[in-house]
Amino acid sequence: MLTQNPPQDSPTSDPHESHKGARPEDDTLCWFEGQWTRLADARVSIMTHSFLYGTAVFEGIRAYWNEEHEQLYLLKAREHFERIVESAKILMMDPGYSVDEMVALAIELLQRNGYREDCYVRATTYKSDEAIGVKLHGLESKLNLLSIPFGDYIATDRPISCGTVSWRRTSDLSIPSRAKVVGSYVNPAFSKTEAVLNGYEEAIVLTHEGKVSEGSAENLFMVRKGRLVTPGVDSDILEGITRAGIIELARSELGLECEVRSIDRSELYVADEVFLCGTGAQVSPVASIDQRSIGDGGVGPVTAAIMSAYFDAVRGRSEAYRNWVTPVY
């Protein structure tokens, strides 16, 4: 018999492979159709509208284990659930729960699964009707939440190589960039795949106008002549929660006011520092873009300072940013 996927315990060199789904013997719980369910048992019909058309919105939320505090800290939980409400609104859905209720569900999920390590919560609001027909209106929606242990998504311990790709970031006129629409992730998948198959670790994606937008699933910052710059919402970015945090850290920790403006691809080549950021990516320094080294190819001083402040904040080590995290236990 032909199988499409290799067995889940087959050896692999792809770090993302470790984030594959629940094994049958796994007792991990998820929130599914209004109750706590074994992740291995949470299944939807192949006629589900969101499976057929990508009509779902999602959030990825990290939780960081702090060994010294014996505590798990859920990062920016309110901001993520506020954004899922916004994304859902754009797709004419309602998660069916308030932001507070969703935060409470995420915390209970992590408690029930008893993690003592870094992990990741995926919340999805999806068109749950079993229906053929391309549309957004007049369909039921549901919320689910699942969690998995999670390490680095892209390297943070060394600078990475990036390449601009031929694909363009979907414009807000095609699929709203500020909404985390499941179906729209085919666009970053094209970008990431092109970059990786061309030998780079991550993609830099341009807008239809040729301005720098973001990475495949990360916002981008550059440091040039002492100024910190990031593209604005007019560059079809996702309005990143990490991006907002970095702008705050730069201001309060380094006294650097971030300039929000469009960036040309060639400006990146002559930047002193570039880094990517996002829930998955965290803060990831960039060594080179299109085979031009950024600065000396190492981690620049602004990036290093921001990384250090960021990792202290997310692990609950800094009093000043205690409001970024919610203790789970």
Ligand SMILES: Cc1ncc(COP(=O)(O)O)c(C=O)c1O
């Ligand atoms: C396309 C895209 N851009 C940027 C980001 C970073 O956003 P955030 O910091 O809110 O995770 C993500 C991550 O989810 C993303 O998918």
